[in-house]
Amino acid sequence: MDQRSSFPAFICLTMLRATLSTAGRACVRPLANKIALQRASRQLDFHHGQCLCLQFSFLVPARSYGTGSTRSSNQFTFSTKYPRQKKLGGIGKGKGKTAKTAKRKRAGKQTRIPGLALPPRLRLATFKHGQPKQAAAKKPPKPEVKSGGKIGERQATAVQVGRRTPGPRRRIETAQSKRAQLAKEEEAAKVARHTAKFALASTQYDTARPESLAVLKDRIRQSRFETMGLRPEIVKALTEGLGHVRPTEVQALCIPQALENPYNPILCAAETGSGKTLAYLVPVMNQLKQEEEDSALADKSQRESSVDIIEAITADGRTVSATSGLSSIRKIRRPRAVVIVPSRELVGQVTKIAKEISHIARLRVVGVHSAIPRHVSESMVATAPVDVLITTPGALIHLMESEGVSLSQTRHVVVDEADTMFDEGFGSELKKVLAPARAFASELKRPCQFVFVSATLPRTVVRILDRDFPNITRITTPSLHRTLPRLRQAFLRIDGSTTKQQMCLDVLKRAVVDDSRIIIFCNTRRSCGDLADFLRRKEYDAVDISSTVDVKERTKALARFAQAPSKGDEEGDHVGKPMIAVATDIASRGLDTTNVGHVILYDFPQTAIDYLHRVGRTARNGAKGRATSIIAKKDRKLAMMIEQAVKRKTVLT
Structure with missing residues (x-):
């Protein structure tokens, strides 16, 4: 080939290489494939004889971009496994913009021309729009806020801060967050109410000095049942019947106080297992025996001159006279003392202890709860006078409403486990029992002692008792609200x-x-x-x-x-x-x-x-x-x- 014939071939080869290089680097055409390359080669087809012998495969070598592999000459430079990006809204909507493109445009960034989606490591070059830069638009003036309505204020605020009006999804998320915050606030309020309800009240021994506690404990160790002023039959029942040698801590503090003020309301709080049952049963039964003795001495002359009238006949055939002996204080269906406990099991336990004392003290003790058949409980309270009635609130209300039991002769009302009894489960029933007892005491102008016993002292119970019984005497032990030492x-x-x-x-x-x-x-x-x-x-x-x-x-x-x-x-x-x-x-x-x-x-x-x-x-x-x-x-x-x-x-x- 001579110089004249090789010159056109050289020009053709140079132009073809430039064209194919440009087609290989650019990502602007939607179809970068073999057909496009053949079309480009046909455009460069000259009528010179030497140029027609050029082969397309000889002029387009394979190149690799970042993969480290060598391709054959018939493979494409662009990967076709990445699909085209879909348009938004179908034909005629969104002007062919993709979701990612629209998002970038809203953010003020440059967008790329639609084409084959390649990962960044395989892209040949980055091309930007050739449009001339536009002058920065002036900021719109702030809208005037109208005085009427909150909607206008919200819209004006949104425009001022450069935000759009929240869409439906944004409004749903806001409502969900508000509901979650409201639920957290309700849970916190519930916990606060629970804590306030069951918070323990402070006692006089919480901040007491060790010297004063030592003096108190020494006085308790020296205490004896014989030196408390109890009646002989009660002391005999405690020492011989129950086998108690000396009183416990709560008994040494509560029994003398109850005997000195027999008709003042008392709150006795001591730890579990400290002997609280005897702490309230002993003074109550001692006072009942003292009332019998006082009544017998006062009515001796009147009983001798009166005619006996039979009021009832007991199950064993004995008759109860309405005018003899203790008829003025012992009557049918009129208990003299009532002990209220929260459960049936506790009714049986307290009744057992009270009967062990009554065997020697000669008092009639009856325990009634809802599990006892109705005819049995009726016969218990109707056949003979009851000195001590031990029952639950529900059973006592049933006896008062259905069996004619009255608290007109009741001189002592004991509420055991007061922290439980004043709870929501027993609060309404307890009011139905305490109200008539206080009403009878006020109408008949006779005293009635109320004793409240508890193993703990919640603040709610203290507030209720201070409100209903302003002059109540509070007796607590140094070990209250502490776990047992052993x-x-x-x-x-x-x-x-x-x-x-x-x-x-x-x-x-x-x-x-x-x-x-x-x-x-x-x-x-x-x-x-x-x-x-x-x-x-x-x-x-x-x-x-x-x-x-x-x-x-x-x-x-x-x-x-x-x-x-x-x-x-x-x-x-x-x-x-x-x-x-x-x-x-x-x-x-x-x-x-x-x-x-x-x-x-x-x-x-x-x-x-x-x-x-x-x-x-x-x-x-x-x-x-x-x-x-x-x-x-x-x-x-x-x-x-x-x-x-x-x-x-x-x-x-």
């Missing part, structure tokens, strides 16, 4: 490696060596049933004593549970398997559980009051005991507070 307490936290039931089994395996009676507390009746079934499947002697169980079955289980362990239990089939009672808070209020050596809190209580009641089922009357709490994540805050108070030996709040 009680060992453990707090076990659940992690992801175990379950609550398995942790309860581990606690029982370690407890079987020393403890023969165990109480496990749950927060719900369903939880009690499930746990009792689970323990029985594991061959433990477990009984459910929640309110879902029949009354007769629960009474039998409690009677068997309250019995002291015997040799037969240790040598029987249940060696190493303690008798277990699974219960709700119904078993934490006032029940005598002296034989319980271990308390397990399967469900942690919701308040410090419930914690004190539950752990107070063991280590009673100076005995040793253990309490183990299983703590879930939601209970850690209250458990940490109680644990710190236990370690520091301070008052629980």
Whole structure:
């Protein structure tokens, strides 16, 4: 090939290379494929003979962009696996803009020309619009805010800050956030009300000096029943009948105060297992015997000159005269003293203790609750006068409305477990009992003593009593709101490696060596049933004593549970398997559980009051005991507070 013939070929080769290089680098055409390259080669097809012999494959070498691989000459430079971006709104809408392009345009950024979507590492070059720059637009003037309506103000504010009016999605998110914030506020208010309701009140011994406490404890140690001014038959019933040598702390403080002021209202608060039942029964029964003696001396001459009128005939055939002896103070369906307790089990327990005293003191004690048949309870109050009636609020209201029982002769009203009785469950029923007793005392112009007994002292109870009984005498012990000194307490936290039931089994395996009676507390009746079934499947002697169980079955289980362990239990089939009672808070209020050596809190209580009641089922009357709490994540805050108070030996709040 000579110089003349090679010159046109050189020009053709140079132009073709420039064209193909430009087509390879640019991303502006929608179809960068073999057809486009062939079209470009046809445009450069000259009529010179030497140019027609050029081959397309010889002029277009393969190139790699960032992948590190070598392609063959027939592969495309652009990858076709990335699809084109879809238009917004279909044909004729959005002018072919993509969602990403529209978003960038709103943000004031440059957009790229639509074409094949390549990842950044495969792009050849970046091309910008060739449009001339426009002058910056002036800011629009601030709109005038009209005085009428809040909508105009919101729109003006939105324009001023450069924001658009929120769309439907934005409004939904705002409403959801408002509802979430409102729910948080309601939950915080609920917690505050719960805390205020169950917060413990302060006592006179919380900030007392050690010297004064030492003097008080020394006086309590020197106290005896014989030096309190009790009647001989009452002292004999305590020492010989019950076997008590000296009074407990609460008895040494409460009994003398009640005897000195027999008709003033009294609030007696002491820790669980301290002997509060005798602290209020002894002065009440002592006062009843004193009233009988005073009435007998005053009416002696009148009884000798009067004619006897039979008022009633007892079950054993004895007649009760309306004018003889004690007829002025002892009448049919007119109890002289009423003791109100929250549960049926507590009715049986208090009645048993009162009858042991009445055997020597010669007083008639009757215990009535809703589980007793109606004809039986009617015969109890209608066949003979009742000196001490022990009942629940519901049963007493039934007797007053259906059986004609009246509180016109009642001189003593005792409310045991006052922190529970003033709760929402018993508050309305308790008012129906206290109101007529106070009304009769005011109309008949005779005194009536009201005694309120509790193991804890919530602020709500203190406010109610201060409002209804302004001159009430408050008697508390130095150990109030503190755990018992001989009680060992453990707090076990659940992690992801175990379950609550398995942790309860581990606690029982370690407890079987020393403890023969165990109480496990749950927060719900369903939880009690499930746990009792689970323990029985594991061959433990477990009984459910929640309110879902029949009354007769629960009474039998409690009677068997309250019995002291015997040799037969240790040598029987249940060696190493303690008798277990699974219960709700119904078993934490006032029940005598002296034989319980271990308390397990399967469900942690919701308040410090419930914690004190539950752990107070063991280590009673100076005995040793253990309490183990299983703590879930939601209970850690209250458990940490109680644990710190236990370690520091301070008052629980």
